[in-house]
Amino acid sequence: xxxWADRLRESGREPDPxxxxxxxxxxxxxxxxxxALVAAGVGLQALVPALAVPGLREAVAVALxxxxxxxxxxxxxxxxxxxxxxxxxxxxxxxTFAPVLAYGVGLLAVVVVVLLVAR
Amino acid sequence: MTxxxxxxxxxxxxxxxxxxxxxxxxxxxxxxxxxxRACLAYxxxxxLAVRLLAxxxxxAVLVLAAGSAVAAGLLTGSRRRYRRRDRSLAAGAPxxxxxxxxxxxxxxxxxxxxxxxxxxxx
Numbered sequence: 001x002x003x004w005a006d007r008l009r010e011s012g013r014e015p016d017p018x019x020x021x022x023x024x025x026x027x028x029x030x031x032x033x034x035x036a037l038v039a040a041g042v043g044l045q046a047l048v049p050a051l052a053v054p055g056l057r058e059a060v061a062v063a064l065x066x067x068x069x070x071x072x073x074x075x076x077x078x079x080x081x082x083x084x085x086x087x088x089x090x091x092x093x094x095x096t097f098a099p100v101l102a103y104g105v106g107l108l109a110v111v112v113v114v115l116l117v118a119r
Numbered sequence: 120m121t122x123x124x125x126x127x128x129x130x131x132x133x134x135x136x137x138x139x140x141x142x143x144x145x146x147x148x149x150x151x152x153x154x155x156r157a158c159l160a161y162x163x164x165x166x167l168a169v170r171l172l173a174x175x176x177x178x179a180v181l182v183l184a185a186g187s188a189v190a191a192g193l194l195t196g197s198r199r200r201y202r203r204r205d206r207s208l209a210a211g212a213p214x215x216x217x218x219x220x221x222x223x224x225x226x227x228x229x230x231x232x233x234x235x236x237x238x239x240x241x
Contacts, residue, residue, distance in 0.1 A: 005217035017207075017214045021146035027220055028153040031227055035160045038231045039167050045238045046170045062235050069231025076224035083215070 008080065012087030019086045023079060030075035037068030037105070044112065051115040060112060064105075071101070147204050147214075154197035157223060162190040164230060171237045182233070189226045193219055 001009060041064030044057060051057045074097060081093045165186030172179035196219050204214045 001215070002218050002221075005215075008217060009213070009215060014213050017204075018146050020214050021150045024150050024216070024220065025153045028150075028157045028223075031157055031223055032160045034227050034231070035157075035164045038227070038234055039164045041238070042164070042167050042171060042234050046167070058238055061238050065231050065234045065238065069228045069235070072224050072227035072231065076220060079220055 008083060008087075011084050012089065015086045020083065023082045023086065026082070027075050027079040030078065031072055033101070034068040034071035034075060037071060038065050041065035041068065048112075048116070051112070052118045053115065056115060060108060064108065067101075067104070071097070144205060144208060147201060147208065151197055151201040154219075155194065158190045158194045158197070161193075161223070161227065161230070162186065164227075165190070168230065168234050168237070171234065186230070189222070193223060 041061040044064065045061040048057065051060075078093070078095070078097075084090075085092050165183065168186075169179050169183050172182060200216055200219070204216075206212075207214050
């Protein structure tokens with residue numbers, strides 16, 4: 001196990017392995033979401049013709065892609081904090097990202113559809 | 120705020136054994152499968168991103184090679200980890216594996232940043 005994870009490994013007590021597995025699968029689910037965002041941004045740029053407002057397609061594509069990158073970093077942080085909470089017997093940290101993500105992506109999707117139709 | 124995780128259930132006294140939580144080996148298998156899905160998603164994202172480099176074959180091949188190496192490495196590591204974790208479960212040893220988690224998180228963040236650069240630089 002890597003040295004930078006010693007702080008994690010030495011905190012609290014060794015949990016039931018099922019919790020470690022579940023936490024890891026949750027991280028993987030978040031990373032798949034992040035990758036879907038990156039793919040959406042790249043797909044928008046590479047496969048969709050320019051939108052009504054010049055440069056807007058690039059802006060939305062970059063926003064999606066950076067959101068995906070930020071989400072993957074946040075997913076690691078969430079995994080770390082959850083593992084510590086499990087080991088120390090504390091409540092799990094709340095997940096504030098999911099509704100923000102859902103509303104944000106939904107809004108972006110509506111914007112893109114409107115601009116595609118408006119050409 | 121969610122409450123602390125509860126200890127796994129025991130089979131009800133006198134009841135069938137399958138009424139208890141499934142054994143940890145099932146979770147190990149589910150986790151390994153989740154890694155496969157994640158690596159495939161990463162690879163698919165790399166392939167799509169390479170489309171942005173359609174006009175520049177040398178960087179495209181480099182990105183494809185690097186992305187494939189990351190995916191292959193994570194997949195191989197996941198298989199080894201699955202077998203090692205089965206032994207750890209039998210021995211009561213820890214199953215925590217932070218390294219691949221960090222690798223995948225960084226690789227995805229890097230892919231996102233690279234894609235942003237490619238989009239902005241045309």
